[in-house]
Amino acid sequence: MQLTQTQTAPMHRRRSLTDVQIQVLFIAPTIILLVLWNIFPLFYSLYLSFTEFSVIKPDVPPAWIGLQNYNKLLNDPRIWQYFALTGRYVVTTVALQAIIGFGLALFLRERFKGSGLVTTLILIPIMMSPVVIGLFWKLIYNPAFGIFNYLIGYSVPNSGPDWLGEASRALWAIIIVDVWMWSPFVMLLCLSGLKAIPDYLYEAAAIDRASPWFQFWRITLPQVAPLLLIAILFRTIEAFKTFDLVMGLTGGGPGDSTELIAVYLYRAAFTRFTTGESSALAYIILVIVIAVSNLYVRSLNRIRGEQ
């Protein structure tokens, strides 16, 4: 009899948990991890951005200096130079990815023999590690034996430009690699949008003798626009953070011709170990990314409202 009581007791306890308690139990580990790994560092680094602090000087506690880090950064012409460079990079690479990705999606919307294979092959760059891609393209760009110059018409080795060694070309070299890598991502999202457009819209337009251009402008583009904008939003945020490709290809050089803001942030945080200042810079980047993202979200809502 006693044995039966001890056996049934835990079952009673389990039954006494409410649905909400069970939900909390399931969610708690994730919440704890999020707080420890994301929320706490987020707010702690905000605090550090108002201090003079170096993480490698444990005996020197963070000293509150108010807005001095922000003031210093925002008055440093070099930072603005790197922001301008990053802006140019982001606009160019995202615009090219949107155009090429959308174009590829239009091409692959029509089923043809081998279209599945072609789609898979186009998607391969997304699946590769950026570090591997950096090393890979370094060889491709090599003016002595790389294939890139050969493909653009320089058949004699060493007669073409040194893409990674010339300041005027180095940023373009990185843009080309980023576009090659991420246009398939834009294509993928656009393709799913294109395939969701009902055929009857085109059939109705055809009956009204609408031109292909009119159909594209009034049916295809508006229907795909929300997904295209989401792709652009993702790619813009990612492009602002571009680090690995730069380090793999140019290391920020020659000089500082490819010193994007994320690369500069890395140097501030992990070469100079100016933790307070680098936290402030990270927050400046955060504010800019939020502002840009907000513009996209507003555009997206306007498009959805029109629909």
Added chain:
Amino acid sequence: MTRKLGLLTLGLTAALIAGCAAPATPAAPAAPAAPAEQPTAAPAAPAGGVTELTIWWAEWDPANYLQELANDYEKEKGIKVNVVQEPWGTYYNKVSAEWAAKGTGYDMVVGDSQWLGQAATQGHYLDLTDFMKEKGLDKTVTPATLLYYGTYDGKYWAFPTEGDALGWAYRKDLFEDPAEKEAFKAKYGYELGVPKDLLQLRDIAEFFTRPEKNLYGIAVYTQKDYDAITMGAQNFIFNFGADWKNDKFEVEGVLNTEPAVKALELYRELYTKFMPPGLSNAFFQEMNDAFISGQVAMITNYFAFFPALVNPQTNPNYYDKVGFFATPPGPGGAQFASLGGQGISVNAYISPERQQAAKDFIEWFASKPVQEKWAALGGYTCNIEVLNSDTFKKATPYNPAFAETMNFVKDFWNIPEFGDLLVVSQRELSKYIVEGQGTAKEALDNIAREHTEILKRAGYLK
């Protein structure tokens, strides 16, 4: 939908800042090591009850050699020594995180010479001055290695362990070819051979530059990522008679001088005229690759990377046609070589018993028989007697040049602010040498100005 997208945006940006911001919490100290197995032999009882020691080092062959020595130490003394290796790219981050936590994850660390100032002034390393003097360890290594691998502010903080510096490799088959020698003498008026100074180095680089045959004269460091272009160019700055600073830490008028201008102009000339194209961001791997592919007649590299050049597996075409020489002096006779390599230090945060056990290990490691074995395994000893021995010099083709170089190594800044100073030199040297922006004088003026500002902020200059 607006709300959801807003949240999505916020989440993504939060991830961005979490990724970009510096680490907010120091890494926790490594877990205590597992108890050592009892040695089967009957070595002397471990001092202070310490049965296991941990050494941190970067992940490369010398760390494996050190582990082999450590196994001998366990057999002799009964104390197990583990050499824990970390990839080079994250090694400094790992050690600095441990410093930030005042951690006891390691007992000894084989650290870069540039870390000395930071580790000494911030209390991470144990002061080894009395210990090294009392045991006579300071007399066993070359003065230059003791100064740069072990000394900061007049005190010893590390025992020179793995000597390394920039040296040069050259194609003996080209240099010793009678037709090449004749043509060279006809053009330059002196015998082709190992360059006697940096101006001869330039002539030889020019002579062997034949783009139509995909052969170039030279390859030097140009990488901007960490410290490569600074290490490469400072060889020339030092040997032309300039320096980063004087004894009072003054930079203006010491660095931005005519000899340094000449040095940088020569370095840029080597890069633009006599180096294979495509090496605009080149470090040790690119140097060896250029040599192994037969593209260049000479390369500079750290001695630690020369074994690959004499290995038939990694250099099948030229492994038996490679010679080595020390960095030649400048036109005025000054001769230095950029320092690589590391010294072994003791963690200041471990218990006195463990510190004593670590010192005992260093004393054992510094003894001549162990240093001889260290060199035989492939470690680059700094021990004077071993370096000067015929056995060492005949052991590999690069050892004579290495032994010679260990007498005139010289380092970049090693004060705690070296990271700040390095970022400036890397940027400005890359701008002038690789990008071709401005003049050598402007690059040096910019470095001198910014270095002076950093030194003033840090209190070294008024």
